[in-house]
Structure formats: structure tokens, C-alpha cells
Amino acid sequence: MNREYFEFVCPVKMVAGFRALEHIPFELDTRGSVRPMIVSDKGVVAAGLVDIVVKAITSEGGQVGPVFDDVPPDSSMDAVNAGAASYLESGCDAIIAVGGGSVMDTAKAMNIMATEGGGDPRRYAGYNNLKHRLKPYIAVPTTAGTGSEVTAISVIKDTDAGMKTFYFSQFLMPDVAVLDPRMTLKLPPMITAATAMDAMTHAVEAFTCLAKNPLSDAYAEAAIRRISEWLVPVLRKPDDARGRLELAQAAAMAGIAFSNSPVGLVHALAHTIGAMYGVHHGAANSIFLPYVLEFNLPASRADIGDLLFHLAGPEDFAGTPVERRAEAAIARIVEMKEAAHAICGLPRTLSETGKIPKEDLPKIAENSLDDGTVVMNPVDVTYEDALAVLERAWGD
Amino acid sequence: MSPNPNIIDTELSPAAGRGPSYAIQRVYAGFMMWLISRLLQAASAVDPVIKKDIDRLPEDFSFSMRVRSGSPALAMRKMGDDLRAVQPSALQRPALVFEFKHVAHAFLVMSFQESTPRAFANDRLAVDGDFACAMKIMRSLNRMQALVLPRFIAVRALKAYPPIGIVEKLGLAARIYGRLVIDLFKRDPS
Known part of the structure; x- marks a missing residue:
């Protein structure tokens, strides 16, 4: 008997190529978002990459909420909590991650809390513990390696617990991944x-x-x-x-x-x-x-x-x-x-x-x-x- | 069987129309889970390789292996230096859960038709909890199977059969089964 079996899932819309960033306003609009929060880190902000994304959105009359740039290199649960609090206080309705694997992973966990309205993110840690879709999430990778823009995994360093907390759910996957060569041109x-x-x-x-x-x-x-x-x-x-x-x-x-x-x-x-x-x-x-x-x-x-x-x-x-x-x-x-x-x-x-x-x-x-x-x-x-x-x- | 031959009784007939019914698979998987938990309890007290991994688990560590519906299930807890089988209902929130999506998937593994790594690769079995602990439990289960099962069966359950001499294997297997019998006559914590 043939016992072959496999599963495959990738619901992420890929937006890739020349002037790809300029498609973000359309992607936000079609998901009913008018005020996205940007999640990034200080290095990416200093490199001017967040500015390029913000200009691509605002030049079409779009709004951008706060830029949360406190994501550390290994991610952190503190950043997840602080970013989610910023999202909820500022009345945002979507998340755009601009960065590498840590930024995109942190934004995934933030999106859980943004959708659930706060609380302890550890409640949703583990395998398939999310039961519904999250807020619109657009990933803009600034490195070409981790693949976090298309994965259902988020790994967050939890200093208080002395371990890395693991999230796995199909709902963590970004709605859209935007691959624009401008984001990686200056990578050393x-x-x-x-x-x-x-x-x-x-x-x-x-x-x-x-x-x-x-x-x-x-x-x-x-x-x-x-x-x-x-x-x-x-x-x-x-x-x-x-x-x-x-x-x-x-x-x-x-x-x-x-x-x-x-x-x-x-x-x-x-x-x-x-x-x-x-x-x-x-x-x-x-x-x-x-x-x-x-x-x-x-x-x-x-x-x-x-x-x-x-x-x-x-x-x-x-x-x-x-x-x-x-x-x-x-x-x-x-x-x-x-x-x-x-x-x-x-x-x-x-x-x-x-x-x-x-x-x-x-x-x-x-x-x-x-x-x-x-x-x-x-x-x-x-x-x-x-x-x-x-x-x-x-x-x- | 359903009185209407055109209607498939989904509880009693596996989709393939071959092999034992789901009800029988559930009974068999339940028995195997009971046996596995008792054998692992005995092996963790007898085999130094398994004991080393169990010693490295956190104090009061607990884990469960179950079908997604909740039954059948096995549950074990580390008590002092020992790993003990307990009633699944006694664990409110195990630190680690191995979960089969369906009783048919548990049956495939428990009847040695599909190895545990293949069940993971085929998304039939998932782990929720600390992976370092999960790896220690999986290594212990693999080692236990290599010791207590005849080689021709163990090779179907494992990715690789470990280099164990026949004398060592028979000696440890005898001690594990002996310990199992002794444990059965002791006051069962479950």
C-alpha cells in the first residue's frame, strides 16, 4: 500500500520586485487598514530603510502609526509586550515589520497581543494554540536568509523565564511579504x-x-x-x-x-x-x-x-x-x-x-x-x- | 455495521475499508499507551542510559501522550529520581504533550506500521512544550523500544537500531519486564 502523505501550506501573498514597496498602500487598503504600526530595529531605522517604506505609504495619502524600533538582535518578550502596548494605545489596525528575522518574529508575537487586546503572550506559546486570524501583517525583510516572511514560526527570547519561547501557528504567517531589492542593497x-x-x-x-x-x-x-x-x-x-x-x-x-x-x-x-x-x-x-x-x-x-x-x-x-x-x-x-x-x-x-x-x-x-x-x-x-x-x- | 450498506459507518469503518475499525484501534492504542508508560517507568529505573536522560529533566516534570480527542492517553510525572506512570486526568497541564491528530495515526505508530520520526514528518504527531525535554523523552522511548522489543519489530519503530549486544539487550529486557511485574503488584499510583 502506498503510505505517502504530506501537508503543505503557504497562504502568504508574495509582492516581489521593482517598486514592490509602492504596493503596500493597496495591500493595506484591501485589508481595511488605515493606520499600520511599523516594527523595526534601530539599525534598520538608521540605515534609512524604514523611511523608504513610510514614504511609499504616505506619498499615496496613507497614514503610518508609531514606529516601534526597540527590537533587540535576538528578539525579546519585553519588546513583544512594549510593542503590543504601543499598538493598542495608538489605535493601529495593522503591523508592518521592516527588518530581519528577529524583527519579523517579534512582530508575529506582537500581532497575537494586538489581536487579543493585551495580556500575557506566553498564554499562546506552543503548537497551534491560536484559533483565529490575527490583524493584517505585512513583512518587509531587509535580509535575504531567514525566510521568516513566509513561516508559521516565531521564536522569542524570554529573559524572565530563562528560555526561548516558541510559537507555531498558521495564523502567525504574514498576509503579505514584500520583497524589494532596495531593502537589501546596502547589506554588508x-x-x-x-x-x-x-x-x-x-x-x-x-x-x-x-x-x-x-x-x-x-x-x-x-x-x-x-x-x-x-x-x-x-x-x-x-x-x-x-x-x-x-x-x-x-x-x-x-x-x-x-x-x-x-x-x-x-x-x-x-x-x-x-x-x-x-x-x-x-x-x-x-x-x-x-x-x-x-x-x-x-x-x-x-x-x-x-x-x-x-x-x-x-x-x-x-x-x-x-x-x-x-x-x-x-x-x-x-x-x-x-x-x-x-x-x-x-x-x-x-x-x-x-x-x-x-x-x-x-x-x-x-x-x-x-x-x-x-x-x-x-x-x-x-x-x-x-x-x-x-x-x-x-x-x- | 450500518443497516444501510450504502452508508459508511464512520465510527466503525476506517476510510480505507481495510484493517480494524476505529473502535478497535482505540482499544489497541489505549492498551499500548498503558503498556508503554509502565515499561518506560520500569526502564527508567533499570537502564543507566535512560536514567541519565530522566535525571536531566526538571523536578516535577510531567508529560502526556494522547490522541487529540483526549483518549486514549498516557501520562507520566517525574517524582524524585523516578519517572512514574500516572492517570492522565491527574495532570492538569503537563509540561510537554505529544499529540496524535487521530486515533488512526496513533494506531499506525503503536502497531509499528509507521516509525515515530515518520509520524512527525507526516504531521500526524506534534509536540507542544519544551523541545529539549521532548528530545530526552523521545530518546528514552526509543531506547526502551530497542531493549524490550525483538529486533525485527524494533527496526520498524526506530530510525536506527542502536548497537546493543544480544547479551546486554536480553539482560536489560529481563530486568525491565521483571520490574514491570513488580510495579504491577505494588500499589499503583494511577
């Missing part, structure tokens, strides 16, 4: 590389982990093709608007892919060194990706081999013997890492981060096994396995 090369490799990891893990399905595969493949083609050109020419848009689209597609086919061991390890040493999530994913693919070869050789088509193109794919395609795909990812390292110094190994003592690898291995993403890895992971991958990723 190092962040561009790290976030693009974050998106690459989302797509590759979605394509090779247990919940892969025909629709998540289609998005993952398209994302991988774009990142392979555009990452290095954009690093060499950061003001390439076409390339910036391609990477933004790839990040959104990778987000759709991993939102419907969750990630595996690469993320378990990256989450762990991010929490223990503050290593940038995208940089950490980039470091681990080829080593985890090598580890997963016994269960995923065919899937990893198929990646070569999207990483290197049809000619290289056709010219590579089937039994060598998986190794060739991994080698292509290593080439991308080398290129990014040469152009902007993206670390290739754990030792190159300069943040992790080698003697801590056993502790990292132990902690990584407590990360929920391990469940979706195609190969079962033991402590010894995790430690072996970490030792390979250490470099020297």
Missing part, C-alpha cells in the same frame, strides 16, 4: 553571504530531510538554483539590484520549503553554537552544511546527488556519473563557501569563527542532541556522530 557582504548560506541550508535540508514532499522540493530546488547562480556575483557587486532580488526570492522560497519540510542536523548544531557562543546563525549553517551532508550520505545519497542539477546546472549534472553526483554536489557547496570566504571572510570552519574553544566540542555535541530539529534528520544522530561532525567542522 559578510551578512549577505551568511544569510544567503542560511537560505541555502534551509533549502538543502528541506530537500534532504524526512518531511520532504513534492511541493517543498519544488521550492527548495528553485531556491538552490538562484543562490548558486547569484551569491558570488552579488558579493562581488553588492549594488546589483537584480541579484539582490534573486537572493530575496530565493530566501522566501527556501523559507516556504523548510516551513513545510523542517530542517535537520545542520540546524541542531547551528542552534547550539549560536546559543552557546553567539555565532551568527547563517555562518554556523554554512560551516556545518557540507559535513552534515557527508554524514547523511548513507540515507540520502540519491537526494544529495539530485542537488547537483540545481547547484551546478544540467551540463555538469549530465557529465557526472550517477555514483559521483552526491560528492560533486557537496564539493560545489564547499566551492561556494570558499568563494564567500575569499570575498568577505565568511568562516569556513569552527576554528575560523574564533569564538569556540576546541575542548567544548563534547559539550556542544551533547547539547545539540536536545535540539528538536534532530528528529527530521534522515540519519539517526548519536552523541558520537554529532561529535565526529563537529571535529570535522573544526578545521585546523
